[in-house]
Amino acid sequence: MPGPAPREGIEQRAEFQLFLRQRGIRSNAVLKALELVPRSLFVPEHLLEHTYADRPLPIACGQTISQPYMVAYMTEQLQLEGSQKVLEIGTGTGYQTAVLAHLARRVYTLDRYRTLVTAAEARFQVLRLANITAMPGDGTQGWAAQAPFDRIIVTAAADDVPRALTDQLAEGGILLIPVGPQIGEQRLMKIEKAPGGALSEKVLMPVRFVPLVAGRAASL
Numbered sequence: 001m002p003g004p005a006p007r008e009g010i011e012q013r014a015e016f017q018l019f020l021r022q023r024g025i026r027s028n029a030v031l032k033a034l035e036l037v038p039r040s041l042f043v044p045e046h047l048l049e050h051t052y053a054d055r056p057l058p059i060a061c062g063q064t065i066s067q068p069y070m071v072a073y074m075t076e077q078l079q080l081e082g083s084q085k086v087l088e089i090g091t092g093t094g095y096q097t098a099v100l101a102h103l104a105r106r107v108y109t110l111d112r113y114r115t116l117v118t119a120a121e122a123r124f125q126v127l128r129l130a131n132i133t134a135m136p137g138d139g140t141q142g143w144a145a146q147a148p149f150d151r152i153i154v155t156a157a158a159d160d161v162p163r164a165l166t167d168q169l170a171e172g173g174i175l176l177i178p179v180g181p182q183i184g185e186q187r188l189m190k191i192e193k194a195p196g197g198a199l200s201e202k203v204l205m206p207v208r209f210v211p212l213v214a215g216r217a218a219s220l
Ligand code: SAH
Pocket: 063, 064, 065, 066, 089, 090, 091, 092, 093, 094, 095, 096, 097, 110, 111, 112, 113, 116, 137, 138, 139, 140, 155, 156, 210, 211, 212, 213, 214, 215
């Protein structure tokens, strides 16, 4: 059997770490988690040379794998300490999921496309990441059966913050979500739920994500 295709070298990963530090990623735990996940495993074969290019890349089902800096930034903003239960909406390739799995107790992840979920699960197996549960589903409804979540991260842009997600956020929890129209300005929002349940929000930065599409999971 042929082994895995030639993947990334040590220099590429070292350069990536340097780039992230230069862009202001400070958490050693986050940098380490990114070092542990070979991004090339998540990038389509014909785009391998662009593995660490700092832009989103097209993947199956007309979706994208997020820009590497954005993955690092969002992960850092989640302030994970190893004990949290995380919900991710928008599995895509599973790259962000795999990074989270190194920093959280358990990660639940949903995508509308079964095809993407199945492919991501295969990658989690290759990487022996056993603390991830993935399922096809509509993330605008959250994952009620597993709620509450200490952290929720959405990697697609919503028109508004879905009520189900703030409801399923634990007290003391953090929700990161890009909000805004598909064409036009989207902003990454950080929403925190204080003990007692009061919500506060702040805008972190302008971003560009594929849309969060409400409704039943696509059959693909
Ligand atoms: N985090 C991914 C990038 C995901 S792109 C990665 O690192 O590869 C955004 C993903 O959100 C797409 O795969 C898209 O199918 C998914 N998505 C869009 N609307 C959704 C919804 N309502 N529920 C679940 N997933 C959704």
